Amino acid sequence: MKYYMNWRGLYILFLKEVWRFWKVATQTILAPVLNVLLYLIVFTSALSHQIETYPSINYTVFLLPGLIMLAILQNAFANSSSSLFQSKQNAGIIFVLLAPISSLEFYLAFIGAAIVRGLLVGIGVWISVIFFIDLPLQHIGLAFFFAIIASALLGAMGLIAAIYSDKWDHIAAFQNFIILPLTFLSGVFYLIRDLPPFWAKLSYLNPFFYLIDGFRYSFLGISDINVTISIVFSGVAFIVMSIFTVWLLETGYKLRG
Amino acid sequence: MPNAIVIQNVHKTYRQLEALRGITLDIPQGSFFGLLGPNGAGKSTLINIIAGLVRANQGQITVLGHDVVKDWRLARFALGIVPQELVYDAFFNVREMLKLQAGYFGLGKENEPWIDELLETLSLTSKANESFLRLSGGMKRRLLIALALVHKPKVVVLDEPTAGVDVELRQALWQFAKKLHQAGHTILLTTHYLEEAEALCEKIAILNHGEMIALDQTKNLLARHPYRWLYLDLKENYHNFPFILKDKIIHQKPQQLVLRLHRDKDSIVGILEELRNANIEVIDLHMNEPSLEEVFIHLINQEVSS
Numbered sequence: 001m002k003y004y005m006n007w008r009g010l011y012i013l014f015l016k017e018v019w020r021f022w023k024v025a026t027q028t029i030l031a032p033v034l035n036v037l038l039y040l041i042v043f044t045s046a047l048s049h050q051i052e053t054y055p056s057i058n059y060t061v062f063l064l065p066g067l068i069m070l071a072i073l074q075n076a077f078a079n080s081s082s083s084l085f086q087s088k089q090n091a092g093i094i095f096v097l098l099a100p101i102s103s104l105e106f107y108l109a110f111i112g113a114a115i116v117r118g119l120l121v122g123i124g125v126w127i128s129v130i131f132f133i134d135l136p137l138q139h140i141g142l143a144f145f146f147a148i149i150a151s152a153l154l155g156a157m158g159l160i161a162a163i164y165s166d167k168w169d170h171i172a173a174f175q176n177f178i179i180l181p182l183t184f185l186s187g188v189f190y191l192i193r194d195l196p197p198f199w200a201k202l203s204y205l206n207p208f209f210y211l212i213d214g215f216r217y218s219f220l221g222i223s224d225i226n227v228t229i230s231i232v233f234s235g236v237a238f239i240v241m242s243i244f245t246v247w248l249l250e251t252g253y254k255l256r257g
Numbered sequence: 258m259p260n261a262i263v264i265q266n267v268h269k270t271y272r273q274l275e276a277l278r279g280i281t282l283d284i285p286q287g288s289f290f291g292l293l294g295p296n297g298a299g300k301s302t303l304i305n306i307i308a309g310l311v312r313a314n315q316g317q318i319t320v321l322g323h324d325v326v327k328d329w330r331l332a333r334f335a336l337g338i339v340p341q342e343l344v345y346d347a348f349f350n351v352r353e354m355l356k357l358q359a360g361y362f363g364l365g366k367e368n369e370p371w372i373d374e375l376l377e378t379l380s381l382t383s384k385a386n387e388s389f390l391r392l393s394g395g396m397k398r399r400l401l402i403a404l405a406l407v408h409k410p411k412v413v414v415l416d417e418p419t420a421g422v423d424v425e426l427r428q429a430l431w432q433f434a435k436k437l438h439q440a441g442h443t444i445l446l447t448t449h450y451l452e453e454a455e456a457l458c459e460k461i462a463i464l465n466h467g468e469m470i471a472l473d474q475t476k477n478l479l480a481r482h483p484y485r486w487l488y489l490d491l492k493e494n495y496h497n498f499p500f501i502l503k504d505k506i507i508h509q510k511p512q513q514l515v516l517r518l519h520r521d522k523d524s525i526v527g528i529l530e531e532l533r534n535a536n537i538e539v540i541d542l543h544m545n546e547p548s549l550e551e552v553f554i555h556l557i558n559q560e561v562s563s
Binding site: 094 | 271302305308309310311312329330331333334336338340342344345346347348349354357358360361362363364365404
């Protein structure tokens with residue numbers, strides 16, 4: 001009995017998580033899209049003549065996939081972390097904990113919602129710019145693969161952050177000291193291979209680099225490293241993070257006494 | 258009668274604190290059962306272990322025969338928990354919260370008539386589209402009850418449901434709890450209001466410092482208290498009472514006397530005889546049995562002194 005899936009429970013929890021961010025879509029979808037557009041304007045104005053990227057690709061086109069992925073990563077993390085942490089704060093999480101929903105179902109529902117939010121923000125940015133910028137999209141399937149893996153990975157990290165956090169300050173620390181540096185130092189704004197050797201090597205340890213490089217390849221057909229490596233690395237990172245998150249949920253750490 | 262909840266040798270330790278020390282308890286199906294104890298006695302820990310919100314270090318609990326750890330899904334289907342705190346989800350209105358909660362239990366549209374019935378019964382129909390934050394304290398409490406009942410559980414746990422509510426709402430909640438019980442639900446009630454347990458519960462367990470210090474039918478528990486009170490209305494304002502009665506007098510007013518009598522050692526006939534011999538004329542008398550509160554205090558004090 002323990003091992004059957006409560007599919008409807010999972011679906012309703014997923015729906016609730018999507019519904020939650022949709023009710024405040026101005027804050028959760030529109031604001032992040034606007035943020036990315038502002039980044040785009042500022043960085044292309046300031047850096048387009050100073051940073052060399054791939055031959056025959058202008059800086060704005062190089063930058064855009066990275067910025068879309070940046071928005072996906074940050075919003076997927078924000079979705080699961082803020083939702084779970086808020087539920088912990090007002091103890092509303094008890095409604096889910098009392099229900100016949102397993103750790104795996106809980107995980108899948110939250111990750112599903114993080115993917116939906118990540119994709120909506122990503123697609124939102126893409127739609128806002130395609131009328132002004134000629135952005136190629138060479139491998140749409142791969143683009144979705146990286147967008148989904150990235151949202152799921154960051155959704156899982158958001159769950160972990162929310163579980164460990166006891167106050168909003170802790171969530172902010174996760175966001176500012178882990179997520180933000182990893183996203184900014186992952187080659188969104190420049191080519192990793194142009195960095196000094198030490199920093200380049202260090203960047204190759206950053207899992208977000210593979211997500212951004214692979215995602216950029218889906219649009220431009222060019223990447224820093226072979227896209228297969230990015231697929232494998234991202235996939236492995238996602239699987240490891242998923243196993244850890246489901247295990248953490250199963251232990252009941254800071255959720256069940 | 259088969260048991261709704263079976264608790265066997267449950268231990269729970271939080272670091273140095275032993276919150277539960279080997280609790281063993283059966284709650285029969287269809288009963289109205291009270292779980293009493295002072296703050297920190299372990300009541301909420303026990304409820305939370307039954308609900309799967311806390312994990313025991315040792316022991317086993319089953320709900321309608323389903324182990325709350327090994328067979329947790331069916332155990333949770335059988336249980337409806339009304340939490341002590343006013344917990345909420347600020348994003349959704351009353352009806353949405355109920356539909357979501359039903360959905361977690363795998364229920365869909367077929368459950369909507371029951372949601373309507375719950376809203377009606379708990380006088381929440383007019384507030385169905387309001388956010389939790391816009392409800393009054395009493396309405397929030399009623400919504401938590403509706404949320405606990407949305408999947409039609411057979412066993413309902415009311416964890417201090419009337420804490421901080423006004424007298425009118427308390428009466429309404431009592432009536433509702435009685436109705437649930439009459440409808441065949443097993444009710445497990447924890448409360449600080451001993452009059453509440455006395456009025457509602459057939460059987461009571463008292464916890465103190467993580468141990469069960471009493472478990473009995475409410476009427477047996479009340480009878481277990483060694484004292485009862487004899488109220489005497491006297492013909493005149495007497496001053497000199499027989500020496501033998503002096504240590505039994507706990508209250509004296511003009512023409513009225515209240516005596517505390519030991520259930521086994523003091524005979525009412527003997528007392529009246531003593532008064533007649535002292536030419537004290539009694540015109541009326543009545544007896545008061547101890548309240549659950551007095552039994553409770555007596556048991557707790559006994560525990561402290563032992």
